[in-house]
Amino acid sequence: MVNELTGKVAIVTGGASGLGEGLVRRFAAEGAKVLIGDIDHEAGAALAAEIGADAMFVEADVSDIDQVGRLVSTAVEQFGGLHVMVNNAGVSGTMHRRFLDDDLADFHKVMAINVQAVMAGTRDAARHMSTNGGGSIINLTSIGGIQAGGGVMTYRASKAAVIQFTKSAAIELAHYEIRVNAIAPGNIRTAIVRKSAAGEDLEKLEQFEAKIRQQMRDDRPLKREGTLEDVAEAALYFATDRSRYVTGTVLPVDGGTVAGKVIVPK
Numbered sequence: 001m002v003n004e005l006t007g008k009v010a011i012v013t014g015g016a017s018g019l020g021e022g023l024v025r026r027f028a029a030e031g032a033k034v035l036i037g038d039i040d041h042e043a044g045a046a047l048a049a050e051i052g053a054d055a056m057f058v059e060a061d062v063s064d065i066d067q068v069g070r071l072v073s074t075a076v077e078q079f080g081g082l083h084v085m086v087n088n089a090g091v092s093g094t095m096h097r098r099f100l101d102d103d104l105a106d107f108h109k110v111m112a113i114n115v116q117a118v119m120a121g122t123r124d125a126a127r128h129m130s131t132n133g134g135g136s137i138i139n140l141t142s143i144g145g146i147q148a149g150g151g152v153m154t155y156r157a158s159k160a161a162v163i164q165f166t167k168s169a170a171i172e173l174a175h176y177e178i179r180v181n182a183i184a185p186g187n188i189r190t191a192i193v194r195k196s197a198a199g200e201d202l203e204k205l206e207q208f209e210a211k212i213r214q215q216m217r218d219d220r221p222l223k224r225e226g227t228l229e230d231v232a233e234a235a236l237y238f239a240t241d242r243s244r245y246v247t248g249t250v251l252p253v254d255g256g257t258v259a260g261k262v263i264v265p266k
Helices: 020-031 040-050 064-081 107-129 153-176 202-219 228-239
Strands: 007-014 033-038 055-059 084-087 135-140 180-187 251-252
Touching: 007 020, 007 064, 007 107, 020 033, 020 040, 020 084, 020 228, 033 040, 040 055, 040 135, 040 251, 055 064, 064 107, 084 107, 084 228, 107 135, 107 153, 107 180, 135 228, 153 180, 153 251, 180 228, 228 251
Parallel strands: 007 033, 007 084, 033 055, 084 135, 135 180, 180 251
Antiparallel strands: none
């Protein structure tokens, strides 16, 4: 199927790089007009310029909920509506060697970006969608919000909160034909893992990332590496009418990691 989003308008927060960039590119390729919201002006503006007239970049810090609201109002004003809202922007928080060493200094920042911004983006998009025929809201969580584990405790807590909020919002907004779903990526190579290490030099960072990646591979039933395109494909499903009877769901895109540990045949 091609051009599944022709005539649709989408917003992708954190859309200048990583998973967000993959979503922006896929949505635009499917015919959508896409507003890219991000704090990285250079990367966001370059991406919008590359895509052309069907993309627009707006510099926005989603930890400020007023700026989240402006993304919605700008999309409506410039593109004539809003059909798909993707709350993708997120930060990992700092990984400490053990929780007892965690000073929780980044708690408010992580929660503001990973939870509050998702709630604000959902609310503000729904305010428009509720009087304009409905729409699709897609929240990015993580398998870290599903599966317990050590490290980045604030990040895990924030992503678990996104899951509960997504399901709750789906129930309340269904009356307006607004679908709210979440995607939980896992083992997808982006910069977020590296950014979570605290106070390490480059060599230690590389060793840290290699160790984490190997652990991810060992825990993943499917041995193929996950890609940005895999997450974009899931988002496209939720954005289109193919998922018109699907809401309140959390879709892991993780090679089967949260399904259970790998059992090696003897």
